[in-house]
Amino acid sequence: MSVIPVPLRRVHLTRYITPLREGGSMPAIAEADDGFNYVVKFKGAGQGSKALIAELIGGEIARVIGLKVPELVFVDLDEAFGRTEPDEEIQDLLKASTGLNLALHYLSGAITYDPVVKQLDALTASKIVWLDALLMNMDRTARNTNMLMWRNELWLIDHGAALYFHHSGNVWDDKAKQSFALIKNHVLVNQAKQIEKVSSELTQLINMEIISNIINQIPDVWLEADLIYPSVEEQRMAYGNFLINRIQHADIFVKEVLDAQK
Secondary structure, X not given: OOOOOOOOEEEEEEEEEEEOOOOOOOOEEEEEXXXXXXXXXXXXXXXXXXXXXXXXXXXXXXXXXOOOXXXXXXXXXXXXXXXXXOOHHHHHHHHHOOXXXXXXXXXXXXXXXXXXXXXXXXXXXXXXXXXXXXXXXXXXXXXXXXXXXXXXXXXXXXXXXXXXXXXXXXXXXXXXXXXXXXXXXXXXXXXOXXXXXXXXXXXXXXXHHHHHHHHOOOOHHHHHOOOOOOOHHHHHHHHHHHHHHHHXXXXXXXXXXXXXXX
């Protein structure tokens, strides 16, 4: 049974708490007007709005296939917000990010997943590897797992490096059938022993209705920020077409996972 993604909530940033400087894009823990803390990803960071698009698409597809992801929300940032920030680098980032940004619910007390300490079951590992191969996510390695353990459960974070081809400045109509050799570096590749079974199930689960629900949530302003196709709607549909076509040719990246396991 298909799971239709729920529209993202929208909150307003009220208090900047602290930067997370270990991230290249300098996300931050901040408080919103709903009283919760979030890890905010700013559109004014190095990879721009496209990293937020990848974050939204990756996180929501992960949720559809039954993986745990902190709630994603849209975050409004006022123009005046950064004026009182004493750190010039952070002030510049906040000024460049005025308007709509993206955030994940902050999992207080979570610790980084360590594959040496905890092995995942084959089904979960296979789903994660399949997801990252689908999205061409290069950033789930032993050095940087982008997974957290929180309340004895595994949570996925940070899909901003997925869909890396959309930073090339060229249309990506031909990328769906492209190989993804970097999957061999995935932290869970050798635990993904049910990759063929999972792929068979997920290619049936994820349909155009689900994909449309996800890509229709991408704000126009994020697409307009770096337009490669002739219009916003054509660029939005390019994401949808890539995802559907790549799912239809999932055997390409499943074979790469199996080859990496050998």
